Amino acid sequence: xxxxxxxxxxxAGEPIGTAPKAEVHHANTPLHxxxxxxxxDPQGRLLxxxxxxxxxxxxxxxxxxxxxxxxxxxxxxxxxxxxxSQELGAEITDLRVVLPDFRYRAVMDDGVVENEICPVYAATxxxxxxxxxxxxxxxxxxxxxxxxFCADVLAGRREVSPWCRLQxxxxxxxx
Numbered sequence: 001x002x003x004x005x006x007x008x009x010x011x012a013g014e015p016i017g018t019a020p021k022a023e024v025h026h027a028n029t030p031l032h033x034x035x036x037x038x039x040x041d042p043q044g045r046l047l048x049x050x051x052x053x054x055x056x057x058x059x060x061x062x063x064x065x066x067x068x069x070x071x072x073x074x075x076x077x078x079x080x081x082x083x084x085s086q087e088l089g090a091e092i093t094d095l096r097v098v099l100p101d102f103r104y105r106a107v108m109d110d111g112v113v114e115n116e117i118c119p120v121y122a123a124t125x126x127x128x129x130x131x132x133x134x135x136x137x138x139x140x141x142x143x144x145x146x147x148x149f150c151a152d153v154l155a156g157r158r159e160v161s162p163w164c165r166l167q168x169x170x171x172x173x174x175x
Contacts, residue, residue, distance in 0.1 A: 003020045003021075003022070004020070004021040004022075004069070004071070005018040005019065005020055005021065005071060005072055006018065006019060006020075006021050006024055006032045006033065006034075006069040007032060007033040007069070007070060007071075007072055008024075008030050008031065008032050009030075009031045009032055009033055009117055010031070011031065013117050015033070015072075018072045019032070021069060022056075025056045025057055025112055025113070025114070026112060026113070027111045027112065027113060028113070029112070029113040029114060029115040030115065031115050031116070031117065032069065032115065032116055032117075033069060033070055033076075033116070033117055033118075034067065034068065034069050034070075034116040034117070034118040035067065035068060035069070035070065035076055035079060035080055035083075035118055035119050035120070035121060036064050036066075036067050036102070036118055036119075036120045036121070036163060036164070036167060037064065037065050037066040037067070037080050037083075037084060037095075037120075037121045037122070037123060038064050038065055038098075038120070038121070038122045038123075038171065038175075039065035039066065039084065039088075039090070039092065039122075039123055039124070039125045040122065040123070040124055040125065040146070041124070041125055041126075041128035041143055042124065042126060042128075044146055045128075045143040045144060045145060045146065046064075046065070046143070046144050046145075046146045046149055047065040047088075047125060047128070047131075047141060047142075047143055048062055048063065048064065048065065048141065048142055048144055048149065048160075049062070049063060049064070049065060049066070049087075049088075049133070049138045049140070049141045050062050050063075050138065050139040050140040050141070051063060051137075051138070051139065051161070052135065052136055052137050052138060052139050053139065054136060055137075056112065057108060057112055057114055058108065058114075058161050058162070060139065061159070061160065061161045062158070062159065062160050062161070062164075063160055063161035063163070063164045064160075064161075064163075064164045064167070065084070065088070066080070066083050066084050066087050066088060067083075067118075067163070068080070068082075068083035068087075076097075076119055076121075077095055077097075077121070080092075080095060080121050080123070081095065084123070086134060086137075087133065087134050087137040087138060088131050088132070088133050088134075088138065088141070089130070089131055089132030089133065089134070090125050090127070090130070090131050091125075091126070091127065092123040092124060092125055092126075093123065093124045093126055094122075094123055094124040095121055095122075095123040096121065096122055096123070097119050097120070097121050098120050098121060098122045098171060098174050098175065099119065099120035099167065099170055099171065099174065100119050100120075101117075101119070102117075102118050102119060102120050102166075102167060102170070103116065103117045103118065104116060104118060104162065104163050104166050106162035106163065106166075114162070114163070116163075118163060120167050120170075120171065122171075122175060128143060146175070150168055150171075150172045153165055153168050154168060154169065154172070
């Protein structure tokens with residue numbers, strides 16, 4: 001099995017190298033490339049997922065549908081489709097970038113840092129009842145009303161990952 005690598009970035013967002021994914025998330029996490037994806041069913045409901053308890057960052061936390069890191073030289077849209085298939089067992093249509101320049105830095109209680117340039121995508125999951133989440137990635141999942149989800153997160157009534165919380169104000173305007 002090959003080692004999953006992430007793309008390291010300069011402050012200007014230019015690729016400057018790669019590193020094993022298992023070695024980049026710590027107290028001094030280098031800036032690297034990632035993505036977030038929000039999946040909607042044909043009725044407009046959002047898929048939210050609870051991260052597996054074994055995840056290095058934010059284990060057990062509810063978040064958007066899927067997150068990941070493009071492999072070196074892999075187009076981001078291909079990485080999104082690959083990870084959605086691997087993590088959720090889902091096929092997607094209408095994949096589009098919604099927030100191309102999203103960037104964030106967040107620190108966990110134990111000092112582990114996320115430091116990512118993280119374009120945000122939205123897509124349609126035409127068969128929402130055919131999901132088969134990988135338990136090493138996703139503990140639980142739920143289809144929720146998009147507007148209610150946004151309102152609850154923005155009002156502090158629903159806890160989610162820091163990137164999801166930071167993305168939602170912009171997404172609520174863009175979608």
